[in-house]
Amino acid sequence: MLANISFDKLPFLLLLPLVLLPLISHRRDALSYSWTQLLPQDPVGKYVEWLWRLLALLTLLSIIVGLAGPGRSETHIERIGKGAEISIVMDRSSSMDAFIHRNGANPGKLTSKQDYVAVRKQMSKNDVLREALGWLLTKRPNNRYALTLFNSAAMRVTQFTDDISIVQAALDASDIGRGPSKTNMGRGLLAAIEAFEGRSYSGSRVIMLVSDGGAKLDAKIREAISEGLKRNNISLYFIYIESSPNSPNLELVGTEVDSTLEEVALHKFFSGLDVEYQVFQAADPESLTKAIQRIDEQQNLPLTYLERIPRTDYSQWFLISAMILCGLLVLLSMTQRVNWQ
Amino acid sequence: MLFMAVAIFLPTVNLKRPVHNYQLTFDISQSMNVEDVKLDGKTVSRLNLAKAAAQNLIQELPCGSKVGWSVFTGQRNITLLRPLDVCEHYDGLSASLALLDGRMRWFNGSSVGKGLHQSLRAANTIGNETAVVLISDGHEAPPLRPGQSGIPKKIAGMDVKGMVIGVGGDSPVPIPKTDNLGRVIGNWLPHEVMQSPGGGGRNTREELSSLKSKHLIALSQVVGLEYHEIKSAGDMASALFDAKLTKIAESPVDLRWIPALLALLCVCWRFVPAFRRIT
Numbered sequence: 001m002l003a004n005i006s007f008d009k010l011p012f013l014l015l016l017p018l019v020l021l022p023l024i025s026h027r028r029d030a031l032s033y034s035w036t037q038l039l040p041q042d043p044v045g046k047y048v049e050w051l052w053r054l055l056a057l058l059t060l061l062s063i064i065v066g067l068a069g070p071g072r073s074e075t076h077i078e079r080i081g082k083g084a085e086i087s088i089v090m091d092r093s094s095s096m097d098a099f100i101h102r103n104g105a106n107p108g109k110l111t112s113k114q115d116y117v118a119v120r121k122q123m124s125k126n127d128v129l130r131e132a133l134g135w136l137l138t139k140r141p142n143n144r145y146a147l148t149l150f151n152s153a154a155m156r157v158t159q160f161t162d163d164i165s166i167v168q169a170a171l172d173a174s175d176i177g178r179g180p181s182k183t184n185m186g187r188g189l190l191a192a193i194e195a196f197e198g199r200s201y202s203g204s205r206v207i208m209l210v211s212d213g214g215a216k217l218d219a220k221i222r223e224a225i226s227e228g229l230k231r232n233n234i235s236l237y238f239i240y241i242e243s244s245p246n247s248p249n250l251e252l253v254g255t256e257v258d259s260t261l262e263e264v265a266l267h268k269f270f271s272g273l274d275v276e277y278q279v280f281q282a283a284d285p286e287s288l289t290k291a292i293q294r295i296d297e298q299q300n301l302p303l304t305y306l307e308r309i310p311r312t313d314y315s316q317w318f319l320i321s322a323m324i325l326c327g328l329l330v331l332l333s334m335t336q337r338v339n340w341q
Numbered sequence: 342m343l344f345m346a347v348a349i350f351l352p353t354v355n356l357k358r359p360v361h362n363y364q365l366t367f368d369i370s371q372s373m374n375v376e377d378v379k380l381d382g383k384t385v386s387r388l389n390l391a392k393a394a395a396q397n398l399i400q401e402l403p404c405g406s407k408v409g410w411s412v413f414t415g416q417r418n419i420t421l422l423r424p425l426d427v428c429e430h431y432d433g434l435s436a437s438l439a440l441l442d443g444r445m446r447w448f449n450g451s452s453v454g455k456g457l458h459q460s461l462r463a464a465n466t467i468g469n470e471t472a473v474v475l476i477s478d479g480h481e482a483p484p485l486r487p488g489q490s491g492i493p494k495k496i497a498g499m500d501v502k503g504m505v506i507g508v509g510g511d512s513p514v515p516i517p518k519t520d521n522l523g524r525v526i527g528n529w530l531p532h533e534v535m536q537s538p539g540g541g542g543r544n545t546r547e548e549l550s551s552l553k554s555k556h557l558i559a560l561s562q563v564v565g566l567e568y569h570e571i572k573s574a575g576d577m578a579s580a581l582f583d584a585k586l587t588k589i590a591e592s593p594v595d596l597r598w599i600p601a602l603l604a605l606l607c608v609c610w611r612f613v614p615a616f617r618r619i620t
Contacts (some may be wrong), residue, residue: 009598020607058511062401063605067598092419126397149419153447155412156440157421166433169409169423176411176463180447191444319601326604 008313009068015064022056052332059325066318076306084204084299085160087234089192091211092149092179095243096126111315112135125212125241130171132292137164137171138294142305146195147171150188151180162306184285185215185266186225193228203303207232208295212241214262217269226273235276235299238267239291242283250279271330359587361406362424362469365395366460367441368477370414370451371529372550374443375478376501376515380574387508388443391476394506394577395438401578404428405590407471407536411463412441413456415448420463424471443519450482454492454560457505461564464501471564473503475579479553480509482534494564501584505561506577509552516519516550 007013048256090096123131137145143169149155157170192207207229215227229236240250240263250267268278367373373388380390399408407424421441425434457475464473515528529548536547554570561568569580 012598015605018605020611059608060605063601063608067601069604149421151447153445155419155421155445157437158441159436161433161436163430163433166422166425166430166437169425170421170437171425173409173411173420176423176466177418177459179419180415180417182447315597319597322601322604326608329608 005070005075005314006042006311008071008315011069012064012068015067016061018064019057020055021060026220042197048332048335051109051332052329054323055329055332059322061327062318062322062325066099066315066322069313069315070318071098071311071313071315074311075309078304078306078308080302080304081142082300083140083303083305084206084301085144085146085196085202085303086206086208086299087146087148087160087192089148089188089207089209089211090129090174091151091183091185091188091213092126092155092185093151094178094181095183095212096129097124097178098243099124119185123285124175128173128288129210129241131285132289133171134168135289136212136292137168142303143299144303144305146192148188148195149174149179150183150185150191152182152184152187154184154187154191156191156195160199164302181212183211183213183215185209185211185213186217186221189225190221192229193225193232193234195296196232196234201233202305204299204301205232206237206295206299207234208237208239208292210239212243214266216262217266222269229273233275235278235282236270236273237278237282237295238270239282239288241288242281249281251281291308357591358403358537359482359585360590361402361408361581361587362471363398363406363408363474363581363586364420364424364460364467364471365398365408365410366418366456366473366606367391367395367410367412368414368451368453368456368475369412369441369443369446370480370482371446371449371519372451372478372480372482372509372516374525375509375514375550376517377512377514377551378508378572379551386443387478388441390571390574391506391508392438392441393574394476395510396435397574398578398581399427399431399434399438402427406436407431407469409467409471410438411460412445412526413459414446414451416452416455417448418456418459418463424469451480451490453479453481453556455476457560457564457566458492461503464503464573471501472586473501474506474577475503475566476577477506477557478509478550478597479507479560480550481528481553482547484547492560502566504567504569504581504584504586505555505557506580507552507554507568510548511551513546513549513551516548538562538589551557553571580611587597 062155141164144160144162145158145164147157147167147170148162149157158167184252187220189207189209192209196205218277248261248264250263270279280294282288282291367388369388373391374386376384376386378385378387378390380393395408395410402408404427406427408427409420409422409424413419413420422437425436437521456477457473460473460475464471517525518527518529520526531546531548534548552570554568558568567584569576571577571580
């Protein structure tokens with residue numbers, strides 16, 4: 001306990017020798033007397049005198065310690081809660097800046113004021129995604145999140161962290177400017193897997209892949225992804241945002257969907273992996289939010305995490321005690337003879 | 342004395358203090374992989390020196406200051422993080438900064454002027470008087486035509502302050518070539534890179550790279566930014582502190598120490614030994 005005490009403003013402790021002042025016998029308020037031997041013994045006065053010195057010493061001590069700003073350093077407590085370690089892999093290519101289509105309708109030309117309002121409600125895929133992920137961050141602050149962006153390269157933006165605001169700031173940043181046009185999902189996935197490397201297993205592990213397109217992955221990358229997911233025991237969730245009404249419905253794959261499409265090929269590859277995999281098709285903001293809610297419901301298993309206990313400051317307590325001691329000092333000093341009159 | 346002690350209950354007050362808000366922009370093009378700068382006595386890549394300088398900056402800035410970052414290569418600038426408080430999010434910022442590397446590069450060459458222009462626009466979007474700090478070696482790939490400034494002239498309406506930081510050695514050295522996974526696979530050769538069209542067909546040695554301070558100075562002047570070169574991790578923070586690109590913001594300040602110190606003085610005064618005058 002004591003080992004965790006730290007001082008905010010250490011230099012103030014240099015004032016500590018001052019506490020010895022009350023122990024020095026010569027005092028400014030001493031009264032002159034011709035011959036002290038003539039004074040009667042005053043045992044009570046002696047006690048009062050020493051009590052006064054002791055109180056003064058304690059007062060000085062409290063003020064100085066209070067000034068130095070003592071506090072228990074930030075600590076971490078291991079807790080077991082519900083949640084998951086979620087590595088978010090987000091498409092940050094220019095296609096994500098396009099409007100998400102609503103009920104298959106294109107905004108087209110504006111004709112009336114009502115249309116204008118409807119268009120204003122149009123959000124890009126990226127906007128909608130940010131909103132949905134923001135919802136998840138606020139609802140499950142105990143989940144651990146890592147964020148990876150990808151276009152033709154992969155950008156690991158945040159490592160798994162307990163600092164939700166940094167993930168939020170990274171999400172918010174993705175609406176500034178446009179991304180490059182090309183995508184290379186393989187690199188994004190490998191980077192997201194890398195985020196788990198070397199971490200001790202503390203609860204369920206999830207990669208949440210969000211993209212509006214598929215990808216052709218070569219055999220080498222496929223193998224690296226398959227092996228990486230399995231070794232780190234990661235479940236994969238693919239949130240597929242439809243770009244147009246002609247996008248294939250991946251949730252129906254297996255029946256009669258055209259498998260030459262990149263998306264479908266990707267989905268088939270994921271389904272064949274030796275890890276838990278699920279696809280969520282999102283056509284509009286509502287279905288996207290729903291997909292994320294469904295993932296959240298499934299990933300509510302026990303998770304061991306370290307809760308950060310912020311630094312607690314004790315200086316106020318020392319200052320309060322200093323004040324009380326000061327009051328006592330004042331009371332005591334009333335018993336003192338100030339002059340001979 | 343009692344009066345002094347009561348004053349201890351002073352709440353924290355909001356005082357206007359200068360704080361720094363920076364959006365750092367890292368050049369992550371291949372030339373930033375050139376190892377021709379020193380960090381703690383070791384030779385490291387330009388990007389690593391830039392990262393060390395950024396780490397040093399978030400350490401040195403006073404609480405209440407905010408730092409975020411972007412990366413640029415090719416024709417684009419991607420904002421990775423909006424500015425966050427350097428004290429409250431110190432651990433998260435440090436961990437994220439460590440993740441920055443050349444593998445993020447989505448394009449091998451880079452247009453420094455466009456990177457700078459887009460950083461200014463991004464800072465303008467972020468608002469809050471965020472200043473741009475662009476860290477680059479000034480190496481343009483493909484090279485500019487003679488007379489080209491490399492930056493769009495129109496920057497009207499953007500009142501963004503900031504600084505361009507030059508990083509890199511003075512003598513031209515080969516640029517390492519990396520593969521998809523960030524592994525070095527030799528150096529760029531003269532016939533593999535585009536030579537300057539101003540060279541009249543001659544080899545203008547664009548395969549070699551050094552700090553192009555003239556180009557960076559010219560660019561920073563176009564947009565009204567300051568320019569500074571760094572040789573060590575601490576240089577960037579001190580240049581920024583000197584440049585006073587701060588904004589005045591209210592932040593809570595604990596002033597309890599003033600009455601407490603006065604109380605301390607009062608108590609001490611009672612006990613300062615006085616040498617009595619003998620009359």
